Amino acid sequence: MLSAILSIIEGLPEAALALDREQKICGFNNRAAHIFDLLRVGDPVSLTIRQPEFLDAIGAVRSGEPSVTVLFERNWPVTRQLEVTLVQIAHDELAHDVHGRIDPGQPDIFVTIRDTAEQETLARMRMNFIANASHELRTPLASLLGFVETLQGAARDDEAAREKFLAIMAGQARRMTRLIDDLLSLSRLEMSEHVPLDVQLEINQLVEPIAEMMRPIADGDGARIKVERLKGGAYVRGEKDELVQVFQNLIQNAVRYGRQGGQVQVRVQRRKRKDHAGHWISISVKDDGPGIAAKHLPHLTERFYRVSKVSSREKGGTGLGLAIVKHVINRHRGELVIKSRVGKGSTFTVNLPESSPQNVTG
Numbered sequence: 576m577l578s579a580i581l582s583i584i585e586g587l588p589e590a591a592l593a594l595d596r597e598q599k600i601c602g603f604n605n606r607a608a609h610i611f612d613l614l615r616v617g618d619p620v621s622l623t624i625r626q627p628e629f630l631d632a633i634g635a636v637r638s639g640e641p642s643v644t645v646l647f648e649r650n651w652p653v654t655r656q657l658e659v660t661l662v663q664i665a666h667d668e669l670a671h672d673v674h675g676r677i678d679p680g681q682p683d684i685f686v687t688i689r690d691t692a693e694q695e696t697l698a699r700m701r702m703n704f705i706a707n708a709s710h711e712l713r714t715p716l717a718s719l720l721g722f723v724e725t726l727q728g729a730a731r732d733d734e735a736a737r738e739k740f741l742a743i744m745a746g747q748a749r750r751m752t753r754l755i756d757d758l759l760s761l762s763r764l765e766m767s768e769h770v771p772l773d774v775q776l777e778i779n780q781l782v783e784p785i786a787e788m789m790r791p792i793a794d795g796d797g798a799r800i801k802v803e804r805l806k807g808g809a810y811v812r813g814e815k816d817e818l819v820q821v822f823q824n825l826i827q828n829a830v831r832y833g834r835q836g837g838q839v840q841v842r843v844q845r846r847k848r849k850d851h852a853g854h855w856i857s858i859s860v861k862d863d864g865p866g867i868a869a870k871h872l873p874h875l876t877e878r879f880y881r882v883s884k885v886s887s888r889e890k891g892g893t894g895l896g897l898a899i900v901k902h903v904i905n906r907h908r909g910e911l912v913i914k915s916r917v918g919k920g921s922t923f924t925v926n927l928p929e930s931s932p933q934n935v936t937g
């Protein structure tokens with residue numbers, strides 16, 4: 576019984592703990608330890624959770640109420656608004672000792688704890704995201720509607736204007752399509768965050784065709800792309816399409832925001848990990864453009880963050896590229912390192928855990 580309850584607690588996505596008949600703690604999960612950092616199995620719960628509301632709730636459950644929810648605030652180490660639910664564990668399922676008595680060490684009350692402030696922050700983030708996304712869609716839509724009205728009215732018989740406006744309208748519609756594709760990518764990534772990666776990929780072979788594909792775009796912007804391969808192969812476990820998206824965005828950014836007539840260097844290397852957990856396969860994309868001021872660096876991977884909204888929008892950006900990059904890298908248990916100096920250029924480095932080159936399947 577105890578072990579069953581403990582494994583339920585362990586597996587719960589919420590903070591949870593169990594108390595025995597003497598109100599001592601029989602078990603708790605990491606989330607509970609995160610909120611109440613002094614929890615210890617065997618201690619009376621009142622040593623850590625002293626709020627009278629909570630102690631009254633224990634009394635109420637013990638005197639027969641099947642479940643009680645109380646709200647209280649905890650101010651240390653940080654302020655939290657807690658919603659705590661106590662549930663009586665059915666007695667007839669409890670283990671009895673040889674004399675038929677209920678073993679006092681068995682779990683008697685099950686407690687779950689929700690931090691409502693955390694939920695509010697999440698809700699606020701979600702609202703911000705929706706507001707941003709709607710704004711990004713509304714801008715091209717408003718411009719499309721404006722052109723439609725002009726074409727129906729003043730420019731009805733002006734062939735030259737019509738051609739010009741239709742081209743702009745097509746561009747705006749493409750922008751909205753790209754924005755929606757990126758939003759869908761992000762939500763797919765969020766859903767697949769815990770799906771294991773089991774395909775082995777060779778990174779030189781993955782990066783070169785991307786650079787090749789970008790060359791016509793780069794030529795238009797007058798930039799040259801150079802790829803430096805890692806000899807002997809660069810093997811990682813991963814999801815090919817997702818990694819393609821990462822390198823596409825990094826190379827595209829380097830071309831887009833780099834120097835006209837400049838050079839973009841893609842380098843695949845193998846590096847010792849600082850945590851001594853083997854090696855990274857390290858892919859860096861370096862440009863010699865205007866660089867990015869330090870104050871922007873920590874925000875670049877936020878959704879919709881752009882150093883210059885006008886310049887990025889003119890260049891067809893949605894500000895979601897690096898947010899997607901960051902998600903993909905997290906899912907691959909890697910890291911993204913951004914180094915940039917104003918006037919000197921930027922280097923975006925992706926570190927992915929190396930896998931041994933046997934059983935190559937991808």
Ligand SMILES: Nc1ncnc2c1ncn2[C@@H]1O[C@H](COP(=O)(O)OP(=O)(O)OP(=O)(O)O)[C@@H](O)[C@H]1O
Nearest residue numbers: 828829832881882883887892893894895896897921
């Ligand atoms: N190599 C770079 N040099 C200078 N600024 C950069 C570079 N890469 C990214 N940035 C800045 O970071 C911002 C965010 O990049 P991100 O890739 O997330 O979005 P985007 O390129 O604007 O749009 P998207 O990638 O969705 O088309 C860019 O708008 C740009 O201001």
Ligand SMILES: [Mg+2]
Nearest residue numbers: 824828896897
């Ligand atoms: Mg981009």
